[in-house]
Amino acid sequence: MKMASDQLRSLATALLESRGAEPQAAALQADLLVEAELRGLPSHGLQRLPFLLSRLEKGLADGCARGVWTWSRRAFLDVDGERGLGPVVLMNAMRCLKQNLPGMGIGVAAIRNANHIGMLAYYAEAAARDGLIGIVASTSEALVHPFGGTKAMLGTNPLAIGIPTGDRPFVLDLATSVVSMGKIRNHALRGAPIPPGWAVDADGHSTQDPVAAQSGAIAPFGGAKGYGLGLAIELLVAALAGSALSPDVRGTLDDDHPANKGDLLILIDPSAGAGTIPALTSYLDSLRLSRPLDATRPVAIPGDGARSRRAAAIDDGIALPQPLFEQLMALEAA
Amino acid sequence: MKMASDQLRSLATALLESRGAEPQAAALQADLLVEAELRGLPSHGLQRLPFLLSRLEKGLADGCARGVWTWSRRAFLDVDGERGLGPVVLMNAMRCLKQNLPGMGIGVAAIRNANHIGMLAYYAEAAARDGLIGIVASTSEALVHPFGGTKAMLGTNPLAIGIPTGDRPFVLDLATSVVSMGKIRNHALRGAPIPPGWAVDADGHSTQDPVAAQSGAIAPFGGAKGYGLGLAIELLVAALAGSALSPDVRGTLDDDHPANKGDLLILIDPSAGAGTIPALTSYLDSLRLSRPLDATRPVAIPGDGARSRRAAAIDDGIALPQPLFEQLMALEAA
Numbered sequence: 211m212k213m214a215s216d217q218l219r220s221l222a223t224a225l226l227e228s229r230g231a232e233p234q235a236a237a238l239q240a241d242l243l244v245e246a247e248l249r250g251l252p253s254h255g256l257q258r259l260p261f262l263l264s265r266l267e268k269g270l271a272d273g274c275a276r277g278v279w280t281w282s283r284r285a286f287l288d289v290d291g292e293r294g295l296g297p298v299v300l301m302n303a304m305r306c307l308k309q310n311l312p313g314m315g316i317g318v319a320a321i322r323n324a325n326h327i328g329m330l331a332y333y334a335e336a337a338a339r340d341g342l343i344g345i346v347a348s349t350s351e352a353l354v355h356p357f358g359g360t361k362a363m364l365g366t367n368p369l370a371i372g373i374p375t376g377d378r379p380f381v382l383d384l385a386t387s388v389v390s391m392g393k394i395r396n397h398a399l400r401g402a403p404i405p406p407g408w409a410v411d412a413d414g415h416s417t418q419d420p421v422a423a424q425s426g427a428i429a430p431f432g433g434a435k436g437y438g439l440g441l442a443i444e445l446l447v448a449a450l451a452g453s454a455l456s457p458d459v460r461g462t463l464d465d466d467h468p469a470n471k472g473d474l475l476i477l478i479d480p481s482a483g484a485g486t487i488p489a490l491t492s493y494l495d496s497l498r499l500s501r502p503l504d505a506t507r508p509v510a511i512p513g514d515g516a517r518s519r520r521a522a523a524i525d526d527g528i529a530l531p532q533p534l535f536e537q538l539m540a541l542e543a544a
Numbered sequence: 545m546k547m548a549s550d551q552l553r554s555l556a557t558a559l560l561e562s563r564g565a566e567p568q569a570a571a572l573q574a575d576l577l578v579e580a581e582l583r584g585l586p587s588h589g590l591q592r593l594p595f596l597l598s599r600l601e602k603g604l605a606d607g608c609a610r611g612v613w614t615w616s617r618r619a620f621l622d623v624d625g626e627r628g629l630g631p632v633v634l635m636n637a638m639r640c641l642k643q644n645l646p647g648m649g650i651g652v653a654a655i656r657n658a659n660h661i662g663m664l665a666y667y668a669e670a671a672a673r674d675g676l677i678g679i680v681a682s683t684s685e686a687l688v689h690p691f692g693g694t695k696a697m698l699g700t701n702p703l704a705i706g707i708p709t710g711d712r713p714f715v716l717d718l719a720t721s722v723v724s725m726g727k728i729r730n731h732a733l734r735g736a737p738i739p740p741g742w743a744v745d746a747d748g749h750s751t752q753d754p755v756a757a758q759s760g761a762i763a764p765f766g767g768a769k770g771y772g773l774g775l776a777i778e779l780l781v782a783a784l785a786g787s788a789l790s791p792d793v794r795g796t797l798d799d800d801h802p803a804n805k806g807d808l809l810i811l812i813d814p815s816a817g818a819g820t821i822p823a824l825t826s827y828l829d830s831l832r833l834s835r836p837l838d839a840t841r842p843v844a845i846p847g848d849g850a851r852s853r854r855a856a857a858i859d860d861g862i863a864l865p866q867p868l869f870e871q872l873m874a875l876e877a878a
Contacts, residue, residue, distance in 0.1 A: 285619045286649025286816040315617025316810075318650045320817050343780065359843040361834045371776040373783060380779055382772040414835055432766020438716040438846040439773070441831075442705040445714055445824050446677065449707060452818025455827045476650075476810075482620040483654050484786025490779050493789045497775075500695045501748055509693040512772040 211535060212527035219244045222259055225541055229266035231273025235298045242297045246329040247530075248523045249516040253392030254329040257534055262295075262325070263541060264465040271295055271325045271469075276302045285314040289451075291324025293468060299324035300333055300473060304344075307477045311342065315482035320450035321473040326462040331383035331516065333475065334372030338379030343478040344372040349447045349471040351463055352456040354387045355427035357437035360414025362427035365456040365471065366390065367443040374480065376491035381513030386440030388431040394420050447472040545869060546861035553578045556593055559875055563600035565607025569632045576631045580663040581864075582857045583850040587726030588663040591868055596629075596659070597875060598799040605629055605659045605803075610636045619648040623785075625658025627802060633658035634667055634807060638678075641811045645676065649816035654784035655807040660796040665717035665850065667809065668706030672713030677812040678706040681777045683805040685797055686790040688721045689761035691771035694748025696761035699790040699805065700724065701777040708814065710825035715847030720774030722765040728754050781806040 222240035227233060239262070247255035265271035275294035279302075282288040287306055291299040303319035310317050327333070330346045337344025350365035370383040389408050397404050398420035409423035410416055417423055430437035448455050453472025461469030480487070494511050502509050530538075556574035561567060573596065581589035599605040609628030613636075616622040621640055625633040637653035644651050661667070664680045671678025684699035704717040723742050731738050732754035743757035744750055751757055764771035782789050787806025795803030814821070828845050836843050864872075 283649025
């Protein structure tokens with residue numbers, strides 16, 4: 211069953227408000243979840259909503275908190291998220307950094323004690339649409355094993371980079387794991403084996419069984435290099451935000467614990483630099499037009515795919531799985 | 545034939561001075577090249593020296609220039625490298641950023657018109673040893689094809705991240721290509737095939753012939769994600785430094801053109817954040833001690849391998865290929 215994105219946005223907003231979130235906070239959190247659905251990223255979409263509602267009910271998330279920020283240095287914003295909703299705390303930090311940016315040219319916000327920030331592309335794209343470069347990173351529960359290791363010791367530690375370029379901003383958003391736990395769970399539901407190289411089981415042996423993989427660990431993407439990048443994000447976020455390291459992280463996948471991971475946002479004003487946006491735009495166009503490996507699949511720029519999926523889903527509506535839809539209806543009635 | 549690192553450092557310094565580099569600049573450039581040799585990265589070592597000397601002779605590199613810097617914003621340093629030696633311009637920019645860091649907490653330097661900065665780990669490690677987080681990125685000639693593409697349209701666009709942790713700083717240094725062109729050249733010299741997936745030939749077909757690969761393009765590391773990261777670096781550097789995009793880059797592999805790539809340095813003061821270095825250090829130790837996939841190969845932390853290679857090479861000396869050694873001797877006599 212398909213629903214219009216506006217309808218889902220209203221439904222999610224109303225549910226969040228009914229659990230005590232203030233209207234603006236509810237609208238922003240709902241928008242983030244629906245935007246993930248529109249871009250074809252259901253793992254960061256409305257399936258997160260029941261958990262969030264439960265977290266609000268239990269006081270693990272505070273739908274009125276916006277975070278307390280302190281300029282620990284003139285371009286360094288230290289943020290205590292006060293258990294606020296992830297997107298609320300992050301977008302508030304972004305506003306605060308932006309006010310300072312004309313003078314500074316660059317600024318960083320380090321955030322602890324906020325709830326899950328969801329799809330990072332949302333923030334990177336928001337920055338790029340404002341003509342700014344946005345770099346966002348976040349940590350998570352330990353799900354990823356080190357390169358050459360067998361134990362889940364790192365978060366999926368995503369990184370997003372938004373860069374203003376013409377009317378189609380460059381928006382990179384990648385987890386540093388080879389695949390998301392959501393995709394492995396999806397294979398388990400379908401009873402399909404996972405490809406070799408995705409995961410190890412609880413004993414540290416390479417496995418193609420998605421159920422065994424869920425109690426094991428996911429591989430980092432790109433071998434030693436992707437592991438190095440994921441580990442760098444782990445350390446950067448913890449060092450600057452004072453958040454937990456992933457073996458001690460809780461609260462982004464459950465409704466039992468406060469969220470103690472960290473988030474990082476760096477904003478840079480490209481008008482402080484010597485480059486020009488038209489030069490970037492025409493370079494990206496030359497990439498799009500360069501000869502592809504497969505004549506039917508043109509070279510893509512990060513952000514292009516999500517944009518076209520979004521455009522189609524706005525026209526066609528969003529297909530929620532029936533059990534999730536029923537769960538949301540029941541929560542609305544409650 | 546093996547030589548002590550000090551001997552090689554003196555030899556390289558003398559050669560650079562003889563081509564007009566001022567003593568401090570010559571010593572720094574020589575140190576960078578020898579440190580690459582010590583860490584087992586000969587592609588960024590003394591084999592670069594003959595090119596550099598030729599560039600100094602032709603005026604493509606200026607051994608006395610330190611770069612002209614302007615604070616375009618309070619935490620944004622705009623640097624014209626004035627054809628200076630890469631490490632000289634970059635280390636000067638780092639000094640300049642550092643002076644500003646106690647007040648700002650973060651700062652960025654964007655550099656154009658400097659020569660090749662070589663092994664990025666050098667700078668990331670220097671920052672970390674000073675108790676700072678250093679993030680370094682650079683662009684290069686087009687050598688890498690986009691994911692799903694066939695044409696060399698991106699630089700190898702390396703990224704280095706240094707983070708202070710106990711007495712062994714975390715030092716990540718990765719090219720966003722799956723392998724360096726130096727390694728492909730090395731296979732060609734040995735007449736050995738390259739593994740599948742490393743490169744395409746000039747017609748865009750996947751190849752295991754290292755000679756054909758040299759006129760083709762190298763694959764990005766880690767598929768679409770590594771491509772996205774390399775492209776983000778390409779755009780970030782060009783946007784902020786005003787340097788050329790890789791299809792137009794010249795001057796890091798030849799001695800015919802001015803170097804028009806760009807470099808980026810971000811410094812962050814972790815004392816502005818809420819994290820602690822002991823927490824990072826003990827987390828890294830727990831990673832090192834976690835169960836490896838292969839019992840004989842413990843889990844490694846980026847920087848560990850280079851450190852132990854360096855320690856061994858300081859004791860054992862550095863083995864230069866005989867032709868390179870003879871070339872350097874001839875240049876000394878010239």
